[in-house]
Amino acid sequence: MDILFFKFASLLYLLGTLAYLIYIVYLKEALSRWAVAMIAVGFASHTLALVARYVEAGYPPVTNLYESLSFFAWMIIGVLLIANLKYKIKVLGAFLTPIGLILMLFALALPKEIIPLAPVLKSFWHPFHVIFAFLGNASFSLAFCCGIMYLIQEHQLKTKKVGAITQRLPSLKILDDLNYQSLTFGFPLLTLGVITGAIWAEYAWGRYWGWDPKETWSLITWFLYAALLHQRLTVGWRGRKAAIMAIVGFLAVLFTFLGVNLVLPGLHTYSTWWK
């Protein structure tokens, strides 16, 4: 049941992405409304998929790579829908939806059976750790998109290539504000994610911190965002530098989430793709 909902959600995200891409080219307002509608319905179906799986498995469905990818994508689309309500930046969806879609397609290729829970995952703290970490990461994905849009827009304005692209992207001010807001929202969540992760580690392995690759990379990510926040607040970093940092930060997020699992061996490999 949950797989069916999941596939339906993927299909709608795909249609939403296409609608957004056509919207970007032709700027027909109706298309952006269609895109949002399809993504919203996709999100509802995705939510049902998560609930169904929770009920069936009896624990929060965030324990293997398929589930994590699905959960991450769900959070990203959720953040997009919230941002859509708050800001009138229609082109945002054209950047964020494809990210969600790619995660969904990746997840579709993975084994999806519900397997008995590994003992280390049977913890009160584990779901909190995952929810905080992914919600933080989802808002960083928003900062990432804003960063990319900012760099494009800034380049167009600096080089005086004012035309179709400039017209379609929001103003630098809005992009920078949104970058900052997603950072102030995501950073405390990431911090909570790391802390609850450490507490869970204490229960699971009897130590708070063990320099496992996943732990090391989370810390690197955390430091990147901490540095960005610090520079913004003290010397007024904004614009280009903040955009680049948001992009680098999100690449670190992706590597922590996927790269470490796929490349580096360590304790978190219970969620590798071959299991």
Added chain:
Amino acid sequence: MELVVIGLNHKTASIEIRERLAFPEDRLDEALSHVRSLPSIKENMILSTCNRVEIFAAARETERAFLDLKNFLAQFHNLSLREFEKALYFHTGEAAVRHIFRVASSLDSMVVGEPQILGQIKEAYDIATHTKTSGLIIHRLLHRAFHVAKRVRTETKIANSAVSVSSVAVDLARKIFETLEKKTVLLIGAGEMCELAAQHLVSGGVEKVLVTNRTYERAVSLAQKFNGEPIPFDEVNLGLRRTDIVISATHSPQYVLWHDQVARIIKERRQRPIFFIDIADPRDIDPKINDIENVYLYNIDHLQKIANDNVRDREKEAKKAEAIVSDEVVKFVSWYRSLDVTPTIVALRKKFEEIRKKELEKTLALHPDLSDEEKKSLEALTSAIINKILHEPVTLLKKTNGDRTADLYLDAIQALFQLSETQPEKLEEEISKEMSNPNGSL
């Protein structure tokens, strides 16, 4: 009846001639009434802007109308016809409709796509409505023209981009700051160029104007105009720290603002961005400052190039707009031609109704003992027969309306039923009733 347009515009007449033929607002009523009193004209409205003077009219007789209108223009403005006759253009029928639709959609404007013309036409139409010189045809024509203009605006990108240097500057500022509200502009130089550019920004929402100039007194007087603040020339850095936008237009032979100076100030401002606009020749601002982060420098040539590019885009969009206009002209003309069918239909109904009444009276006279109810039944019966008989020919006429075959039918019907020449004046009310019938209208 024929639709006619007579007029001149920026393409056919010099500004001097346009000015002399323009109708002052306070004399427009008088002019409209005068035109209506011409025997050849039935309805009219006058559009008078700085780029065009036009009279739209429904004429009883085309040739006569053109002559009358020409003479009216000369007489009203105390000019001899020879002075402006060459600048005049005349359109009738379909060409007149197309012309009016193109004007309303801003396809005939000096700056294609500029939005003011639609407002000006609306105003001219309102005045004609008030003065009661417009009627059924002008009414329908103008509403159609507004509809066409709206379609052009929403279905093409004709008015999307800025085509003047100042509006390009305002657009760019919005792409950097999102809004001009609560923003400050610093003018370096107190000349006309600065004033003009500042005016555009202020009407775009800029809150505060700072002015600096080598001659302090001139900075003071320009600042006063904008309710702004003068700054001594050697304290320009103070202004730079506070401002968001800088417009520079001095006559200085060397740069007024240098790279290192601006770099230092941006740091002091904690990286708050500044948008520099250099409209001086030779340049006032070191072009290298564009490399500084959060600094955007545009000079007059950059702005001009963007404006020119946008003009080219508009021309491309104008082609799409022309297609929309053509489409709408066809629709309107078919409605307009139905005006030819309608009087015949009305006359036909009238004839039948007269026969019915006459025959009914005869019958009733023969049977004085009929009850009221029986009389009513006879009334209903005869009416029903006429309506049934007329239903198909009328439907067919309305359908062929606009085709060449319509003329054949009209001739045939008029000959067969010996319909007298219809008199539009008397029939006006019935015609408009017939027009509002859903089978007959657009």
